[in-house]
Amino acid sequence: MTFNDLNLIEPITKALQGEGYTNPTPIQEQAIPVILQGKDLLGCAQTGTGKTAAFAIPTLQLLSQNSRHEQGPKAIKALILTPTRELAIQIGDSFAAYGKYLKLNHLVIYGGVSQLAQTAALSKGVDILIATPGRLLDLMNQKFVHLHKIQFFVLDEADRMLDMGFVNDVKRVISKLPEKRQTLFFSATMPPVIQQLADSILTQPVKVEVTPVSSTAETINQSVYMVDRSSKKALLNHILEDQSIETALVFSRTKHGADRIARDLNKGKIKAEAIHGDKSQNARQRALSNFKSKEIRVLVATDIAARGIDIDELTHVINFDVPYEAETYVHRIGRTGRAGANGSAFTFCDAEEMTYLKDITKLIGKAIPTVEDHPFPLTIQRILEVQNQQTQKKNDNRQNKRGNSHNKNKGATQHSKKKQHRKGTPNKQARQQP
Known part of the structure; x- marks a missing residue:
């Protein structure tokens, strides 16, 4: 299969040819048609499988087709949420490359730098916003970012969000999104908490799973x-x-x-x-x-x-x-x-x-x-040094367990004696009464 078989519009195929892309990766081959059909997607794929293109290409195409009928100032129509500045910048580069011949613009926002350039760009109107959670929430609280017209929401590296403690921030962002939207959810692993998050924000998603985390590339x-x-x-x-x-x-x-x-x-x-x-x-x-x-x-x-x-x-x-x-x-x-x-x-x-x-x-x-x-x-x-250390550690652990067990038994015996003593004392006193 080639990208020409994926029913992509000419400006995007022209950009892909310029990037030297001819054949889609497995996740691109599976995900792009699903997204173009307007369906929610649950993608289990690690970095390096081509998943950025898998969501960027169809998002650009759908936005381009929808924007023909748009009137008035630009509002944010696609939000891509990713855990780190480095990933956000790379995703922004991908949108720039694949959307080179489209009349769509994008903005990358992240923390650790002045917000002035970011807020200035937002004031001019942005089609696609790529953001890290902290800076996004900050600019939302300052009323620089409004998400009420979001059509496409992409949550990238969801398990990484969990690792970095961003899950609650993600939930706060999601609560501000319109219910009617297309959601694309990507994670390299699917622990229960991530699966629960996916279930809560996706509607009848198509699941695409490639290159499980247990595998390494043959190259x-x-x-x-x-x-x-x-x-x-x-x-x-x-x-x-x-x-x-x-x-x-x-x-x-x-x-x-x-x-x-x-x-x-x-x-x-x-x-x-x-x-x-x-x-x-x-x-x-x-x-x-x-x-x-x-x-x-x-x-x-x-x-x-x-x-x-x-x-x-x-x-x-x-x-x-x-x-x-x-x-x-x-x-x-x-x-x-x-x-x-x-x-x-x-x-x-x-x-x-x-x-x-x-x-x-x-x-x-x-x-x-x-x-x-x-x-x-x-x-x-x-x-031998490490083996001796490990053996000594095991012995120490066994001794500690035995010691704890002995102390527990000893404590239980003493407690039993005290209990019997307490029980016996009033009886003895009772027998001594006339």
Whole structure:
């Protein structure tokens, strides 16, 4: 199937040709016809499957057709709600690309920057609003945003909204939308709370499910380096000596760790910047822009970026730390190997992280090849050290349980004796009375 088979209008097919798009991805192939029919949609798809185009293309087409009869000043007709600034900007770029030849305009609003430019654009009239929850609610409260004419509502990355604590904000936004609208709901996972939210806002939706979170793209070459925790920094520098690695997204488990890794790489003359939740919005966007333009070679990120970064031609993802959650691994390495391109994902695993690695292989349903030939192999001493620590921890837990059980039994015995004593005392006194 090609995009020409999806009954798209000429301005959109012309824009897609300009972007080099010929064949839709599975989610685009399934979702676009459903949305063009005016039906609600429940899409279960992770980042990297092409879901932005899956909702942006038909939304643009339907808005273009409906706007022919519009009179008067422009009102917001489509709202796309997404959890992070980075995602909002990327979605805005997609609408700009696909709607290049349409007479529709869009605006991206997010927090962390002055609202003046955003409110000025809103005052001139906007067809499509792409927003993060906090700034949207703020501008709604200030009466700069009115949602009473919304025809299309897209909730993107719903489970990410939950992770970031935005669900109540989302519900407040939804309460201001007109009941008669078309709603498109996208989430990489469907925990019960997300399913309940979907059920509450969708009307007889068509469900589209592609690339479940347990799968990894076949175009990604995965490998594991077993390495002492203390040698991970040296191993990273060793790997980056390979100049064929043009760009690398390195994941750290903590914000402090991300800063430290970036600092160490720069000391080694490898240009790197860190991106995480403690950085300002401007600093995060600047680091991302520098990485995309290849002014820096390495971007070090915490998991805030696992589903919030869309970088063309990213060749390598490196897990400096093995993530605690197996699904996070899938999201991390999904930043490479996109749109059919090849990519590589390296994971550094210390002895104490082997449990997490087992969870990952169980989730994805296959073993990840281990690289044996590298200068910093995991030592037997480190393995024994971790095993001893784990054994000692288990023993301590057992002793604590036994101690708690003994104390409970002892307490119960003492309580029983006191109870019997209390019961016996009045009887004794009664016998002594004349």
